[in-house]
Amino acid sequence: MNKDSVKVFAPASVSNVGPGFDILGFALEGMGDKITLSKRDGTAYIIDAVGTDLPTDPEKNVATVALRSFCDEIGYQGGFLIRIEKNFTPGSGLGSSASSAVGAVFAANELLQAGYSKEELISFALDGESLASGHRHADNVAPCMLGGFVAVKGCDPFDGFQVAYPKALKVLIIFPDIVVKTSDARGLLPKEVPMSLAIQQAANMAGLINGLTTANYAMIRNSLKDVLAQPYRKRLIQAYDEVGKLCEEHGSIGFNISGSGPSMFSFFRKEQDLTQLKESIKELYSAKGINCRLHESAINGRGAEVIDIG
Ligand SMILES: Nc1ncnc2c1ncn2[C@@H]1O[C@H](COP(=O)(O)OP(=O)(O)O)[C@@H](O)[C@H]1O
Ligand SMILES: N[C@@H](CCOP(=O)(O)O)C(=O)O
Secondary structure, three states: OOOOEEEEEEEEEEEOOOOOOOOEEEEEEEEEEEEEEEEEOOOOEEEEEEOOOOOOOOOOOHHHHHHHHHHHHHOOOOEEEEEEEEOOOOOOOOOHHHHHHHHHHHHHHHHOOOOOOHHHHHHHHHHHHHHHHOOOOOOOHHHHHHOOEEEEEEOOOOEEEEEOOOOOEEEEEEEEOOOOOHHHHHHOOOOOOOHHHHHHHHHHHHHHHHHHHHOOHHHHHHHOOOOOOHHHHHHHOOOHHHHHHHHHHOOOOOEEEOOOOOOEEEEEEOOOOOHHHHHHHHHHHHOOOOOEEEEEEEEOOOOOEEEEEO
């Protein structure tokens, strides 16, 4: 059946997840991009961005850069109208650019019935994502595409694996209204690290994977530490340590920066009531004159998905 248009959802994601700098991420529920891709006459790509300020030049929007990369590969020269509906803010550390890049190539694969697997689509999405971050890292793109927790071993071609996780895990996203561009946050990091820190990071990553796969909450909490990026980046996030302390007081199973920030995340057990914690975090930021959004979510195990076919 020939289709003229397809609408997909590509979830927001948390990358790094403590010790997994550039190599671990997971997908979220209820936040992400809805992308509607429609064929149009001619060869131009037209962008209709809804609800947020995004570049409409196809050379500057990660969605169309990823789309172009995929269409070049399959030899499709037709034009598109791409409508991007975002319910979260670019630059929030929640993989907004990855959602658009993934959504665009996933939608094109469906619309053009190209038959690529989700794993094969990842490197095209990365062509878009790297435009925003200035670096080729798949720790947002891979979980956004595949769902769940994904560990990345290589990008071109994608090499990685899904990590099992306790189904009773939920996450609280804390997003203070501060803009941190991924490219800027990467610029803060040293080019080389001491061997002792590399060993500590690897040990924590092993512990985190073990804790997730065996539902060992104490192991998750003890391992969710980043000694490579977090020490440099947390200074960009006002009240970072205070938020971490509040989460800990309310039973957090690990707290850290989401991606390059300014968002933070904390794991909890599904049954934990976070009403009081959320109020305290809001008050903390409100006293500093900063608006703060909070989002409770389960882990999204599905990744990119079709929501409508026209
Ligand atoms: N479709 C898009 N979605 C989100 N950001 C985009 C898009 N196209 C270009 N950008 C640019 O990418 C940057 C946001 O990406 P980035 O800094 O990596 O943040 P995020 O953590 O949200 O991915 C912004 O400068 C934004 O203008
Ligand atoms: N591993 C990257 C992840 C950036 O994620 P984003 O959501 O902030 O774009 C990094 O830490 O730089």
